[in-house]
Amino acid sequence: MICSRVLVVSCLLSVVRFGSTQEDKILAQCTFDESENCGFQVIPDLDGVHHWELWTLSRGGSLGRNCPPSDHTPGLNQDFFASSKSLEDTAAHEFHTFTTKIISPEKNFTSGMGRISFYYYLWIADDPEGNEDTYPSLNVVGCDGALMWTKMSFTAGWLFVEIDFPCPTAGQIMFEASHRRPGSGVAIDDVKILEIPFFTGGNDIERKISMVQ
Numbered sequence: 001m002i003c004s005r006v007l008v009v010s011c012l013l014s015v016v017r018f019g020s021t022q023e024d025k026i027l028a029q030c031t032f033d034e035s036e037n038c039g040f041q042v043i044p045d046l047d048g049v050h051h052w053e054l055w056t057l058s059r060g061g062s063l064g065r066n067c068p069p070s071d072h073t074p075g076l077n078q079d080f081f082a083s084s085k086s087l088e089d090t091a092a093h094e095f096h097t098f099t100t101k102i103i104s105p106e107k108n109f110t111s112g113m114g115r116i117s118f119y120y121y122l123w124i125a126d127d128p129e130g131n132e133d134t135y136p137s138l139n140v141v142g143c144d145g146a147l148m149w150t151k152m153s154f155t156a157g158w159l160f161v162e163i164d165f166p167c168p169t170a171g172q173i174m175f176e177a178s179h180r181r182p183g184s185g186v187a188i189d190d191v192k193i194l195e196i197p198f199f200t201g202g203n204d205i206e207r208k209i210s211m212v213q
Contacts, residue, residue: 024115027107028193032057032071033078038191039105040082043174050086055102055177058083063185066123072158072189081121081189082175086136088125088183095182099139103174104193109143109167111198116140116173117162118191121155125183128154134181138188143171152178158189164196 030038042055060070060079071081084100107114122136137152142165149163173193177186 023197025195026192027109027114027195028104028191030191031073031078032080032082032189033073034080037082040102041105043101043103045100050098050100053084053086053098053179054100055082055084055175057081058085058187064088064183065125066128066154066156067125067185068121068123068158068187072119072121081187083185083187084177084179085185086179086182090182092182095180097178097180099176099178101174101176104172104191106170106172107193107195108170109195111195112166112168113164113196113198114143114167114171114173115162115164115194115196116192117160117194119158119160119189120151121158121185121187121189122151122153123156123185124154124181125185126181128156131181134184136180136184136186137178138186139176139178141174141176143167143169143173 028038030036030040032038037057045051045054057080060068060081063083063085067085068081071079082102086095086098120138122138124131124135128135135152135154137150139147140149140163142148144167148165149161175188
């Protein structure tokens with residue numbers, strides 16, 4: 001009798017842990033090709049100083065020295081990506097660090113967990129060696145307003161990142177490009193936002209960040 005009860009309890013636990021058949025659900029996917037922003041919105045520059053440096057759609061090879069020679073999307077031959085670049089004709093002694101922002105459409109994460117993946121490209125128009133402290137950075141802010149990921153670098157190529165994050169309600173994901181010198185650039189492509197099954201290890205939510213470089 002005791003063995004039977006143990007077996008029943010064990011089976012019930014298995015149902016609770018593994019009975020869910022929920023799969024990853026794509027909520028948004030954007031290649032930025034065919035001049036589409038896929039519902040992403042640029043946060044306006046309220047003071048008007050950086051109007052020409054806000055996020056926009058760009059084509060490969062169109063942004064000057066060291067910029068992405070092409071987009072990342074394979075096979076479509078449209079060559080568009082989203083980018084923000086500081087103007088090169090600003091004098092270095094007059095330059096002040098600034099940040100531009102682009103935000104995704106609002107999505108419902110009914111499971112309480114989400115995942116975002118994308119490719120990114122960071123560059124400066126000058127030689128990278130010796131200018132490490134003025135590299136641009138890319139930040140990813142979650143639906144709770146918290147910084148989920150940041151990268152300050154000169155990549156010289158498209159790199160991939162994937163981030164798992166908690167989102168108990170409807171929310172948006174924001175990309176921030178921070179510029180520290182004239183002629184710095186930040187680009188993103190092939191963005192995918194998913195709802196994923198909610199699993200916890202104890203009481204803690206695990207946030208997974210993986211990068212391929």
